[in-house]
Amino acid sequence: MIFRPVLTVRCALLAIMAVVSVAQAADALAEDGYQLWLRYTPVAGAARDAAAARATGIVALGDSPVVRAAVAELDSGLTGMLGGARGRSTVVADGSIVLGTPTQSPEVAARAGALRLAAAGAEGFVVQSTRWQGHAVTLIAANRDVGLLYGAFRLLALMQRHEPLTTLDVHDAPHLKLRVLDHWDNPDRSIERGYAGQSIWDFWRLPGYLDPRYTDYARADASVGINGVVFNNVSASSVYLTPRWIAKVAALAAVMRPYGIRVYLSVLFNSSLDLGETKSGDPRDPAVIAWWHAKADEIYRAIPDFGGFLVKADSEGQPGPRDYHLTQAQGANMIAGALAPHGGVLMWRAFIYATQDAQDRVRQAYREFKPLDGQFAPNVLVQIKNGPLDFQPREPVHPLFGAMPRTNEMLEVQLTKEYLGFSTHLVYLGALFSEVLQWDTFAHGAGSTVAHVIDGSLDGHTLTGMAGVSNVGTDRDWAGSIFDQADWYAFGRLAWDPEGDPKQIASDWVRMTFSNDPALVAPVVNMMLRSREAVVDYMTPLGLAHIMATGHHYGPGPWISNLSRPEWNPVYYHHADANGIGFDRTATGSDALADYAPEVARRLADTTADDLKYLLWFHHLRWSDHLVSGRTVWDELTFRYSRGVSTVRGMASSWDSLKSRIDPQRFYETAAFLGEQQAEAQWWRDACIAYFASQSKLPLAAGIAAPEHPLAWYEEQVYRYAPGRSQPDPDHGVAH
Numbered sequence: 001m002i003f004r005p006v007l008t009v010r011c012a013l014l015a016i017m018a019v020v021s022v023a024q025a026a027d028a029l030a031e032d033g034y035q036l037w038l039r040y041t042p043v044a045g046a047a048r049d050a051a052a053a054r055a056t057g058i059v060a061l062g063d064s065p066v067v068r069a070a071v072a073e074l075d076s077g078l079t080g081m082l083g084g085a086r087g088r089s090t091v092v093a094d095g096s097i098v099l100g101t102p103t104q105s106p107e108v109a110a111r112a113g114a115l116r117l118a119a120a121g122a123e124g125f126v127v128q129s130t131r132w133q134g135h136a137v138t139l140i141a142a143n144r145d146v147g148l149l150y151g152a153f154r155l156l157a158l159m160q161r162h163e164p165l166t167t168l169d170v171h172d173a174p175h176l177k178l179r180v181l182d183h184w185d186n187p188d189r190s191i192e193r194g195y196a197g198q199s200i201w202d203f204w205r206l207p208g209y210l211d212p213r214y215t216d217y218a219r220a221d222a223s224v225g226i227n228g229v230v231f232n233n234v235s236a237s238s239v240y241l242t243p244r245w246i247a248k249v250a251a252l253a254a255v256m257r258p259y260g261i262r263v264y265l266s267v268l269f270n271s272s273l274d275l276g277e278t279k280s281g282d283p284r285d286p287a288v289i290a291w292w293h294a295k296a297d298e299i300y301r302a303i304p305d306f307g308g309f310l311v312k313a314d315s316e317g318q319p320g321p322r323d324y325h326l327t328q329a330q331g332a333n334m335i336a337g338a339l340a341p342h343g344g345v346l347m348w349r350a351f352i353y354a355t356q357d358a359q360d361r362v363r364q365a366y367r368e369f370k371p372l373d374g375q376f377a378p379n380v381l382v383q384i385k386n387g388p389l390d391f392q393p394r395e396p397v398h399p400l401f402g403a404m405p406r407t408n409e410m411l412e413v414q415l416t417k418e419y420l421g422f423s424t425h426l427v428y429l430g431a432l433f434s435e436v437l438q439w440d441t442f443a444h445g446a447g448s449t450v451a452h453v454i455d456g457s458l459d460g461h462t463l464t465g466m467a468g469v470s471n472v473g474t475d476r477d478w479a480g481s482i483f484d485q486a487d488w489y490a491f492g493r494l495a496w497d498p499e500g501d502p503k504q505i506a507s508d509w510v511r512m513t514f515s516n517d518p519a520l521v522a523p524v525v526n527m528m529l530r531s532r533e534a535v536v537d538y539m540t541p542l543g544l545a546h547i548m549a550t551g552h553h554y555g556p557g558p559w560i561s562n563l564s565r566p567e568w569n570p571v572y573y574h575h576a577d578a579n580g581i582g583f584d585r586t587a588t589g590s591d592a593l594a595d596y597a598p599e600v601a602r603r604l605a606d607t608t609a610d611d612l613k614y615l616l617w618f619h620h621l622r623w624s625d626h627l628v629s630g631r632t633v634w635d636e637l638t639f640r641y642s643r644g645v646s647t648v649r650g651m652a653s654s655w656d657s658l659k660s661r662i663d664p665q666r667f668y669e670t671a672a673f674l675g676e677q678q679a680e681a682q683w684w685r686d687a688c689i690a691y692f693a694s695q696s697k698l699p700l701a702a703g704i705a706a707p708e709h710p711l712a713w714y715e716e717q718v719y720r721y722a723p724g725r726s727q728p729d730p731d732h733g734v735a736h
């Protein structure tokens, strides 16, 4: 963490305040964030009475492990919010909560409505105030037990948010089939790009010891509709495919199953070779093909509902079909063939940029995959990062979305904030995810949003999905900060409904995580919605990207130019010199614009469009060029860097003003992190302005403060122990 005397005073003051207030409210220590948004705190007053009248008992018509999980959740939620255990009953009375499927009782369909249930599909639900055997009840109806679980979480959420429960009429169903968290966790419990402690998956003690935390993880996922988990890093180790580890995975699968969560594994493309069980990894080699089929059979014997595999191939040193001069489709289809008989799917990542390729990095994956449209097996999803570069604070959406109508395309976003300040910076990613989902690809004219590409409605796909690179670790608050929990929550909500409103999602999260106090909800939601633009401003404004430090990606490094691969260097992306700045991706440059639909290309070619969000991503401009804002490029750049810092300052004082409304422990943590964020935002601003000033040689406009230190000071900052470094895999020796 960068050292800044002024803010150290802020932190010292905060620390004293925290110690005093925590001492005063000993019981508040429970607020360590472990409960996440499933804080079933007592409901008071009229809201309590209203809820209690509609939660007199729980009657479940079925008795599967999923139903039992739903009943247990209802019971602990109601006990927490309304006091007094309810437990399960067989007698329906006024105020009962009845859970059932039409196969468990025909009255379910009669009450919930056949049409509603039909629309609910396999995972949807209906929560409805109705009468049952002459009693006023709340019915949770679904076609499958997992729908009942989701319905139970929805009812509890409504109670947590003190929503009226009198005439409930809620019916909902997920828009995507696969809603998956990808854990980049390694066998030694380190996490690539992890900022919240170690991996929660204690494979060493599996299968014998099942940490209760696994169940709480599954509850959290199910509460926002997440139905898939990939336990291990895409920079994969093949140890997970050995019999001993398959047994460990099977034990975890058994914990996840009652919560409707399927388990998946990241696999090395050449696992059979890596394990020394075949002579080659060539996907045409009958021995390799047979190996994968046998391996899949072995896994499905242990885990009958195993989800499938995730593969990072031909990327950052990972093996892949290119090693055998084959296409990504040829490589993927071989492995997919082994999964198909078991109903398994293969998520094949499109994150490819070649070791030796002078082509603009952001065009490479498009060029590699677009020609393969329609060649992937039906159980393959091509998993595409939101942008064509790499999870930057803002990127234009990846041009592959909508460009492969005969391919199942899946979105990959990053919850762990590798490039957005790790777990310290408060950056609400719901706004970023939604911006991506609402991006119009114009693949089939206006309205061809990414949401419609990935939900299959645009091109008639039924195998659909969205993956999030998890931010979960062993930290007590799971995510490294209280506000990083909101990103896990928002991911689940938006994977369930990509049309979801990020503001509403933020508000729901604040009310479930903190309180329903309007004097708290409004300012906190406002703070969250400003946070995403702030990080873009103080790190990479105007479409800049990839100007961070090397390896750990912590802090600014726009001056870096000495790395072995050109596209690893920040200078490769900003092209700043005495004349100007920006990457020319128009027809006069790398022509990356041509990868987008004409309507999109026209908009991105317009240097006045989109509030200049993608200006320097697609254009190289002179420092003195005037922009639609009325400022020159240079003045706009320095203005936005400064604006980012003042936004964070505003967020911190807004939070400070809420001290009396938030428990000391979470208040202090967030206040301290906001202090760090201010310091680091200032550091980013000053370092980048110092560097770009050394290129532009232009004076700062009035009101723009000079950087605190000379450029050399910023260039000298080194952080050897910044967290999240990718662990070099001993077999492949890759680290950057």
Ligand code: GCW
Pocket (backbone or CB within 6 Å): 184, 192, 193, 234, 235, 312, 316, 351, 390, 391, 418, 726
């Ligand atoms: O974001 C980059 C990270 C790598 C990661 C890679 C990927 C798992 O720096 O750590 O590797 O992307 O997405 O595969």
